[in-house]
Amino acid sequence: MGRAPCCAKVGLNKGAWSAEEDSLLGKYIQTHGEGNWRSLPKKAGLRRCGKSCRLRWLNYLRPCIKRGNITADEEELIIRMHALLGNRWSIIAGRVPGRTDNEIKNYWNTNLSKKLAVRGIDPKTHKKVTTDSINRASDRFNQRKGGKLYDCSQRSQRLERNVARAGQSTGLVIPNVHNLKADLKGQYIAGPRAIQSSNSIRSSSPINTLIQPKSNELTDDPDFMQPQPVVSSEAGKQTDDSTVYCSSDSAASCALIDHLSSADDDQYLSLEGNSNECYSHTVAEESGTLKSSNPQTHSEAICDSRERDNGGPVQKHDQFPEYDVLSFFDVRNAENEICCNDDQWVHEQEMPQLHSWDNQIDDQGKEHFGSHVNNDVTAMSWEASFWF
DNA sequence: AAATACGTCAACCGCGCGAAG
DNA sequence: TCTTCGCGCGGTTGACGTATT
Numbered sequence: 398m399g400r401a402p403c404c405a406k407v408g409l410n411k412g413a414w415s416a417e418e419d420s421l422l423g424k425y426i427q428t429h430g431e432g433n434w435r436s437l438p439k440k441a442g443l444r445r446c447g448k449s450c451r452l453r454w455l456n457y458l459r460p461c462i463k464r465g466n467i468t469a470d471e472e473e474l475i476i477r478m479h480a481l482l483g484n485r486w487s488i489i490a491g492r493v494p495g496r497t498d499n500e501i502k503n504y505w506n507t508n509l510s511k512k513l514a515v516r517g518i519d520p521k522t523h524k525k526v527t528t529d530s531i532n533r534a535s536d537r538f539n540q541r542k543g544g545k546l547y548d549c550s551q552r553s554q555r556l557e558r559n560v561a562r563a564g565q566s567t568g569l570v571i572p573n574v575h576n577l578k579a580d581l582k583g584q585y586i587a588g589p590r591a592i593q594s595s596n597s598i599r600s601s602s603p604i605n606t607l608i609q610p611k612s613n614e615l616t617d618d619p620d621f622m623q624p625q626p627v628v629s630s631e632a633g634k635q636t637d638d639s640t641v642y643c644s645s646d647s648a649a650s651c652a653l654i655d656h657l658s659s660a661d662d663d664q665y666l667s668l669e670g671n672s673n674e675c676y677s678h679t680v681a682e683e684s685g686t687l688k689s690s691n692p693q694t695h696s697e698a699i700c701d702s703r704e705r706d707n708g709g710p711v712q713k714h715d716q717f718p719e720y721d722v723l724s725f726f727d728v729r730n731a732e733n734e735i736c737c738n739d740d741q742w743v744h745e746q747e748m749p750q751l752h753s754w755d756n757q758i759d760d761q762g763k764e765h766f767g768s769h770v771n772n773d774v775t776a777m778s779w780e781a782s783f784w785f
Numbered sequence: 786a787a788a789t790a791c792g793t794c795a796a797c798c799g800c801g802c803g804a805a806g
Numbered sequence: 807t808c809t810t811c812g813c814g815c816g817g818t819t820g821a822c823g824t825a826t827t
Contacts, residue, residue: 412796413821435812451813452796487815502816503794 410444414453418443422450423458456497463495467504475501476509480523 410418425441431454434447443450456462467475471493478489486498486505493501510520 414796433812446797447812448798448814449796455814456795484816498815499795507793 409438409446409449411449414457418445419453419458422454426454426458452499456499461495462497467496467508471496472509475505476513476523479505479509479520483521 421441421443422437425437429440434451436447437443437450438445438447441450445453474493475489478492482488484502486502490496490498490501505520513520513523
């Protein structure tokens with residue numbers, strides 16, 4: 398059955414709003430508040446559809462709307478958010494103060510998608526258009542790790558077993574095993590939708606968020622890709638789980654995931670990043686003492702790269718001092734930036750575009766997407782923590 | 786100067802979701 | 807359980823301004 402129209406359209410104005418109409422709408426909402434859009438036009442004396450009134454208010458008349466050009470910082474934030482969320486404009490707009498979803502959507506379609514295309518990045522997937530460089534970089538990364546190549550197939554099988562076992566033994570939900578399959582040579586696409594709910598939320602989080610999957614199924618249905626709802630403790634605010642992912646096609650996540658799936662210590666590890674990058678961290682114990690990485694596992698490779706990157710001791714994360722930055726690099730740009738020299742990892746400061754992550758953390762729109770892995774509880778259990 | 790192409794963005798439209806009855 | 811309603815979202819349209827021919 399078709400939906401009834403939102404209003405009787407006969408005799409209603411359409412198109413651009415006049416100053417008089419804006420004034421009527423603004424005055425009415427100032428007096429009576431937002432909402433009840435269906436009945437608003439009649440009460441406000443407007444010959445407009447309720448939907449039209451709502452749109453005009455939200456996109457133009459609201460006092461908090463920021464005017465002027467999108468700044469470079471906003472632009473960078475939008476690109477990052479889009480890499481994480483895709484075309485979820487309203488969620489993206491919620492992280493860019495003063496900007497509307499419509500404005501961001503328009504800006505994306507008219508400017509940013511073209512900019513990315515010029516950079517050789519697919520604006521839909523945020524991946525480099527060519528894959529040869531990635532594969533070559535991945536090969537080199539694998540060769541660096543102890544001078545031997547990774548056996549990707551074994552790792553893949555082990556990981557899938559662990560994922561399945563985690564789901565069965567703990568009741569955790571991991572919707573799509575396919576998301577954990579090996580993809581590019583020697584790499585994992587670390588499943589963005591490998592999800593659990595956990596009772597061990599980090600107490601230091603200002604706002605904790607539990608992912609609540611829609612169904613308690615362990616499925617390998619490759620089409621099971623719909624976003625999962627997240628219920629935040631912040632006044633019932635709902636957001637979308639798709640913001641919680643460890644970095645995908647990063648060699649760091651590859652090595653770290655391998656560590657997670659094989660290590661038997663009780664180390665807490667955390668991944669955070671977006672599709673372009675990967676941080677790995679050792680999280681401080683409650684006592685404040687950092688655990689060392691297990692030298693018997695492939696996390697050693699991460700420490701190794703850390704030492705190459707920073708040329709010295711482990712650095713504290715600027716924004717989250719409980720985190721210890723171990724490594725940071727981006728396979729996607731490896732051709733030009735990481736593997737430009739066979740014997741030396743490029744220094745972090747030589748990849749400024751990968752360090753603007755911190756820039757988007759501010760009082761208005763704090764961003765910190767992370768996957769927190771407790772390797773003690775299960776072979777592959779995931780805890781998602783959000784900082785807003 | 787006129788015609789055409791192009792870019793921008795406000796506004797529209799259809800659909801899906803959740804709440805209420 | 808089903809229907810209706812209100813709202814919000816993302817895709818698309820079209821008016822308008824600017825650049826180019």
